[in-house]
Amino acid sequence: MRRSTAAAVGTLTGAALIIGVRLSVTPPEAPVAQAPVSNLENSTSAPSKKPAAKPTTKPAGDGGAAKEEEKEEAKAPEKPKSGLKDGVFKGNAAANPYGKIQVTIKVEGGEITAAEATYPTANDSGTINPPAIDALKQSTLQAQKAADVQAVSGATYTSESYVKSLQAALDAAKA
Numbered sequence: 001m002r003r004s005t006a007a008a009v010g011t012l013t014g015a016a017l018i019i020g021v022r023l024s025v026t027p028p029e030a031p032v033a034q035a036p037v038s039n040l041e042n043s044t045s046a047p048s049k050k051p052a053a054k055p056t057t058k059p060a061g062d063g064g065a066a067k068e069e070e071k072e073e074a075k076a077p078e079k080p081k082s083g084l085k086d087g088v089f090k091g092n093a094a095a096n097p098y099g100k101i102q103v104t105i106k107v108e109g110g111e112i113t114a115a116e117a118t119y120p121t122a123n124d125s126g127t128i129n130p131p132a133i134d135a136l137k138q139s140t141l142q143a144q145k146a147a148d149v150q151a152v153s154g155a156t157y158t159s160e161s162y163v164k165s166l167q168a169a170l171d172a173a174k175a
Helices: 002-024 063-075 125-143 156-173
Strands: 087-090 094-096 099-108 111-118
Touching: 087 156, 094 156, 099 125, 099 156, 111 125, 111 156, 125 156
Parallel strands: none
Antiparallel strands: 087 099, 094 099, 099 111
């Protein structure tokens, strides 16, 4: 009886030590490779989604007043609704436990027409980040605001870092 008790206590103690050692050891940090970023300055983007010009109808009896209104509309340059300057803007690199993400946007006509990002591709990040970043870029082009970009399920850190860097790029693009 004493032997079996001692054997059980020894086995449990050994198992606890092994589990404790396994939990306290952290793997060495892997180097982070950055994904290639295309040059947004020289890229050709899809045509921007601007509404077509509204046809003006002239009232039958007031030809002179209608012509004056048309001249005033033609003179006034169209101001971007978003308040963004045209150009290429890079956000600050936003860090998360798996690496840094940096967003670059291209603004034309006051709208975001392209978005690119550098991101870690080592270890699990190599399988998680590429599709998550693609989804975040599409969401950026649709939302046009960092606050409206939809987070990607399963890539919470990536989504948070992307939005932080995107907001920094938008802040740099403010007119």
